[in-house]
Every structure is written in C-alpha cells, then in structure tokens.
Amino acid sequence: MANGKIQKISERSPFESYEDILNNDTVPSPDYLKEGPNPDIKSDPISASRYHDQDFFNKEVKYVWPKVWQWVCREEDIPNIGDHHIFNNVGKSLIIVRTKEKEIKALVNSCLHRGRQILADDGNLDEFRCAFHGLSWNFDGTFKENPFGWDCPQWNGGAPDLPEAKVELWGGFVFVNMDLDAAPLSTVLGPMSAHFERYDLSNRYKAAHISKKINANWKLSTEAFMESHHVLGTHPQGLPMTGDINSQYDTWNDYVGRQLSAHTVKSPHIKHDISEQEIFNAFTGADHDLDKNPEMRVPEGVTARTFTAQMFRDNLSNETGYDYSHAGDAEMVDSLIYNVFPNYSIWAGMTFNTIYRFRPNGLDPNTSIMDIVLLKPVPKNGPRPEPASIKHLDFHEPVTDASDELGAGLAMVFEQDAINLPYVHDGLRASGTQKVEFSNYMEKRLRMHHIMHDRLIKEGESKEG
Numbered sequence: 001m002a003n004g005k006i007q008k009i010s011e012r013s014p015f016e017s018y019e020d021i022l023n024n025d026t027v028p029s030p031d032y033l034k035e036g037p038n039p040d041i042k043s044d045p046i047s048a049s050r051y052h053d054q055d056f057f058n059k060e061v062k063y064v065w066p067k068v069w070q071w072v073c074r075e076e077d078i079p080n081i082g083d084h085h086i087f088n089n090v091g092k093s094l095i096i097v098r099t100k101e102k103e104i105k106a107l108v109n110s111c112l113h114r115g116r117q118i119l120a121d122d123g124n125l126d127e128f129r130c131a132f133h134g135l136s137w138n139f140d141g142t143f144k145e146n147p148f149g150w151d152c153p154q155w156n157g158g159a160p161d162l163p164e165a166k167v168e169l170w171g172g173f174v175f176v177n178m179d180l181d182a183a184p185l186s187t188v189l190g191p192m193s194a195h196f197e198r199y200d201l202s203n204r205y206k207a208a209h210i211s212k213k214i215n216a217n218w219k220l221s222t223e224a225f226m227e228s229h230h231v232l233g234t235h236p237q238g239l240p241m242t243g244d245i246n247s248q249y250d251t252w253n254d255y256v257g258r259q260l261s262a263h264t265v266k267s268p269h270i271k272h273d274i275s276e277q278e279i280f281n282a283f284t285g286a287d288h289d290l291d292k293n294p295e296m297r298v299p300e301g302v303t304a305r306t307f308t309a310q311m312f313r314d315n316l317s318n319e320t321g322y323d324y325s326h327a328g329d330a331e332m333v334d335s336l337i338y339n340v341f342p343n344y345s346i347w348a349g350m351t352f353n354t355i356y357r358f359r360p361n362g363l364d365p366n367t368s369i370m371d372i373v374l375l376k377p378v379p380k381n382g383p384r385p386e387p388a389s390i391k392h393l394d395f396h397e398p399v400t401d402a403s404d405e406l407g408a409g410l411a412m413v414f415e416q417d418a419i420n421l422p423y424v425h426d427g428l429r430a431s432g433t434q435k436v437e438f439s440n441y442m443e444k445r446l447r448m449h450h451i452m453h454d455r456l457i458k459e460g461e462s463k464e465g
Ligand code: FES
Pocket: 111, 112, 113, 114, 115, 116, 130, 131, 132, 133, 134, 135
C-alpha cells in the first residue's frame, strides 16, 4: 500500500450529498426523499462461491425463494375473468388467473395425478385440463372432472382442488408467496407504500417489457442495479449528467432499500467545469443544433436541472393531460430506485417508472433472466393503452435490439450492464482470494441482500433440525 493513494474514510462520499442537491432545487420534492435509515451493519467480506456454488444455489431454491414475495405480472396482463399468466421460477410454476372481477389466484401448475405441467402458455380458458390423462379443474382451481375416477378410491372418485400460493396486489402489481403463512406484503414494503402514493401506480400501464438472458448468477445481476457508483467504469457517458457518488442509500427495513441518484448534475469525478448546456446535452443524449432547435438552449442563468425538469413537466402534461406543476425536480429527472428483497426494483417518480426483476434462468446458478418494464401514466382522457407484450432477448441478443421499446439511451445503459456481468461472474470463479469486498456506504444494500439470504437459509435449516 506504500505507493497507493489512501483516502480518508468517511460515512459517505465527501462531496455534496443528495439532500444538498435537493435543497437547491427550483421545485422542491416531498420529504420522503430526505435521508432515511442507515443502520450500521458489519463490513466483513463474503465468499465468492455464493455466486457460483451449486450447493449454495440449492439452499436458495430450498429456503429463500419459497419464503419471499415475488412479483409475477401486472393486473392489466390478465384483465378478464379466466385470463391467466404462467409464472416460472427455480423449477416452480404457477398459473396466475383472474377468477373474479376483483380476485386473482395463483394455482400450482402441476397435475395432482402424475405431476404433468398443466399449462404452458398464457391465455384465457374456462377449464384447465391435463393433457396426460384428462383430469380437469375449473379456472378457479376447483376440481371439475376425473375421467378415471372409478380407479381413484383415494379421492372418492374425484380429485382435490389445485393447491394455491398466497396472492397480494400492490399498485397494479400481482405478487405471490409460496408460503401460506408469510407476513403480509404490506409488512414487507413498510413505508415504501406511502412513498409511492403520489404516483398512482394502478393508473399506469406497461409501455414496455423486455426479458433478457444474462450469463451471470442472478444475484450478480440483481446487485448490479443496487448502486450507482459503477457509472464511472460501466457507463462513462453518464458522468456529465449523473451525481453518481453523491447518491443517497437508505435501508428502510430488512427487505426494502433504496438509492437516490441525481441526474442533470455533473459527477464529482469530472473535475473541470462543464456548461449547463453540455449537461443537458448529455442527459438528452444529443448535441443539439441550437440554431435549428432554439428550444433546446439552456437559458443563461438557468441550470440544466431546472430547465430539464420543467421541459419534462411540460412534455408529460401534453402527453397525459395531467398537471405536473407540483412535481419536484427530483421526481422528474432523478433515479429514485427502491429494491425489495430479493429481486424486485421499482423507480419512484412522475415521468415513468422502470421496474427490474431478476431470476435464475431455471435451475442454473450461472445464468439469469432480467425483466425490464416501463410503466407510464394512462392519459387523463383515456383510453387505457394495451399493456406491452414481453420481448424476449436471448444471451446473444443485445438490449439495444429493444431500443424502440426502451429508448436508445436506456437500452445502451442496460446493454453495458449486460456486457459487464459475465466478466464479473467469470472473475469471481477465478478470484485469488475467493472473497468479495463491499464498499461501506454505497454497497451497504448489497451486503444486506446477503444478510437476508443467510437469515432465511439459517431459519430453514434450523426448522429441519
Ligand atoms: S398426469 Fe395429469 S391426468 Fe395424469
């Protein structure tokens, strides 16, 4: 370390805080964005094997996934009675079905006879009939018909109803939990629900849905979206317009954390002065020709942040018919990302909400599936747009193939992450220390992610004795 540059250790970056940035905003944001809980958790390294070891993965499958709330689809994906969506994760399969106008069930997608998967595709049916020997259930999971009932004395000639998982709805999202004794979703979300009340998520529609396969463990994929300081290495084009190391990281409870990162301000990594016009150009992804497009000129004496936030308010009002004059600058331009353990993330804010979901790719610890969804406000005078169908991208297909759906700038950012992740996965296998060292403040929530895994695995193992 003799020649290394040692920096003074502080609680967080020595630069302007996110709250400092908010305090200078032209239109203030609500108080819920102020600094939240920041508990002191240990800074021990974790083992690299957690990302590729089959035994550890098997423990996650056995003890973690069956105990957590998982987002499966939007209510708008199954609007009519009988509409169903098939949700698969770590070898489990559920039929998410609308059984009444205001009731959604999650039925275990496995025949009670010899276990055949009952349904493979989304659709609308009034009965679910097993294609092996013909047992059938009504679409609400109640037993309907057994063509070989005379030979099933154990069922008195019929068959049981299909087993169910627990279902809860939040903001138009359908969540399930395989554990029928699980604490309510509202308990897990804690104060997060109140934070999102301003955004009326039920009244938003799914404008894009991309499902991308990645050659990396699912936890690596998840954790790549839980901190902003990788902008320096992975997304350098973002430095002129992202307060990456000014970001605020809060831990609301064991399940919910968040990162708040300012845009339309330059990164402290950029030491030289850059103009407000350059910041605006970087954020909008274009070197605007100001003679041809004078409306893109940041006026003298106005910051890029104030200018962009107002432009976005005006554009969103024109698109939706709603008034956004009350929306804080941060709510228009910043990344306000909430993570819910273990694999669901959603951005707060007015313009659009980005949602991430990460899953193992089947039962493979070495590959994962990342879902990216954009939610946009339903126009005030309707009609409600149809929800986007899922665009699947295989390992070799870049996220930039979804530039039309996500926008070119966002698609490129996701592609940069997708390119990076296999190198992280392979690097961890090759590690000389077989340890992962997390930074203290910026990666606190990644550490929490592992603390929760350990807790659930320990609880599961101790119940088994
Ligand atoms: S496995 Fe389904 S009816 Fe036999």
